[in-house]
Amino acid sequence: MTIAAQMRTLAKDAKAASRKLASAEGGVRQQALLNLAGLLEQNAAAVFAANRKDLDAAQKNGLDSAKLDRLTISQGVLDSMVQGCREVAAMSDPVGEIEGMKKRPNGMLVGRMRVPLGVVAMIFESRPNAAVDAAVLCIKSGNAAILRGGSEAFHSIEALTALIHQALETAGLPRGCVQVPPTTDREAVSALLKLDEFIDVVIPRGGEGLIRAVVEQASMPVLKHYKGVCHTFVDESADLARAVVIIHNGKVQRPGTCNALECVLAHQAVAGKLLPQVAKKLGEAGVEFRCCPASLALMEPIAGVKAKAATQADWGCEFLNLTLAVKVVADLDEALEHIAQYGSNHTEAILTENYANALRFTREADASMVAVNASTRLNDGGELGLGAEVGISTTKLHAYGPMGVRELTSAKFVVLGQGQIRQ
């Protein structure tokens, strides 16, 4: 069988399984998730061992530190997968829920019933826990999933998928609900992206190159973000001690992620106080700075700090490592203009004690999450209360921000009439 024929069979099987999953009661789907949580805990050693194989190979192949970080299943990552399973299992079942049933003037009731999308294909690289996050949310929302990870995560995903299949079957659901192509050949991805008769949506997660390739080839809708160029604007009235903590968290806590901070915009009235503290605190954590002339003058003199003049390419750059761009701006207007020009509609934050500026920033900054006095790192399904997420969308259509259970469903109109006709 050719790879294209193999993928067609796999996608067709996923579609058939999706109908069974959609009509299964919520309690059954919930049980599959609780089974998975238990299996992950019981089989942690096997998961770590499989992940170790991938990490050894990756180190041999010279993957950079941000990629290694994303590939690693630490105890913390495993715990958060388990917690994700239980959190999502505990959520109310979205499928079949009817929202806002209202009575029309002609007496008929009109509401919207949540329904699964059908088959969701996930194309991702590096982060093997994305496979579990995706499977969990798809099962909860009644969607079949096709999971295609990067070849560097092959053993990790294989180990995780075996547990997912066991969890499904123990709950009485077909293992076909979650499909993993048995090959790491790139042709498999191209073949899947043409199968819009079976696959309802594709969600790519990874670097901009991967995502652009998926968008170009896909015949079905794509939910995605290209990159996360996240800014934090420190306003004149900001609490500066708190600002240093938030900026440190945004840049240092996990620099390889899309919601990591890439650029600080400092109000000119506080730059003189703020930026030397930022240079010192983040410099100690190994951060290097790309500065505008005004910020360079403030940061370069601090002992041990690596700061140099920013080039044009540093504005709007997704560094994904311990590099931070820094710019002094005249006011909120200039900050919003900079964000409009260089932002990626992903995450933008303002640090301020000024009420009007806080309100204006939330309204005018165009991003999937806008935050006041909080770290950009909080743009995450778990942190925002969705449970696990299958990715972050910056396209506005269907979903804008982290995509959880609700974003994996649609809503159809339900009319309960007593003989109503169109007049």
Place this chain on the structure above:
Amino acid sequence: MTIAAQMRTLAKDAKAASRKLASAEGGVRQQALLNLAGLLEQNAAAVFAANRKDLDAAQKNGLDSAKLDRLTISQGVLDSMVQGCREVAAMSDPVGEIEGMKKRPNGMLVGRMRVPLGVVAMIFESRPNAAVDAAVLCIKSGNAAILRGGSEAFHSIEALTALIHQALETAGLPRGCVQVPPTTDREAVSALLKLDEFIDVVIPRGGEGLIRAVVEQASMPVLKHYKGVCHTFVDESADLARAVVIIHNGKVQRPGTCNALECVLAHQAVAGKLLPQVAKKLGEAGVEFRCCPASLALMEPIAGVKAKAATQADWGCEFLNLTLAVKVVADLDEALEHIAQYGSNHTEAILTENYANALRFTREADASMVAVNASTRLNDGGELGLGAEVGISTTKLHAYGPMGVRELTSAKFVVLGQGQIRQ
């Protein structure tokens, strides 16, 4: 200037205008819609005259009756445009509204703020009132609109657009919020469909051929339905007198529309009573029938009725005229199977007095509207309470069913913190 360059300028202008519109207060956008309602009433004669020119040309060119129906701006169509303006103006402003602000365990507030999509391109044929419906909903939701109608509606759209521009400018909004390409050349559409840097979504309305052409060429997301193959299943327990009225309304009231009834599925226990009445009542209205053997035996003998054996192509056919397919089915299972095979995810109805069957049908029929004891013709933004609509989506992503104001917005996450960071 080439057509491609012209379209680029037009789309760029729309994007610039969309920013002004998005930041305009809701009261200003509301005033533009009230202005338009008044202008349509005051200038009805001019609109009818322009429409008359299009109708005369269309008759000369031999357009079929369904297309002529869609092209006609009758007093009723004008009244419904005016009513649409006022209904939508009276709705609360969706832009900037924050939904479901909840407190997370770490104390930060998380909500979702409605934001416009940006620039919406509408490609439609025949129905010139679609231009007003689209402009009204885009203005209300803070989106700029690019309206591209069929060449057969050229004069009608020109007259309506002049009123829209006047309504915008009187309210203090740029006329660039609503753009109409000055040419009917098809190249203009192809050029627009490549401009995803300025146009956020395209909504085609019209025949399947138009929509497939748009989907193939578009580089931005497309909200659409290909066709409306709507069924009504008459269950064993249905009130048959009411069933005849609902079926008559579904087929006859406006056969050229996507929510018109195309196929009746009659439970075998009531077919003998029901179908002769359907044959008589709809036959008098000029309906012709395409029947399965069992229904043919019941309907053909009725005096004056035009019934013939259905071919395979009649199942799943969008007739868009006074033709109705009829099939006798064994039970609800067979009806649902028929709908799964031949339906178009548009509109499906059950007529029943059986509680369990009503519930099951609403859950299992996969369509943008599922109705119990009501006409398929009610799948319409106005009827379902959305005000005017810009079309009906059957794709599940972003919108499923009629698209009103809410479907022309997205929602971004807003976080109000007091120093929260990622742990």
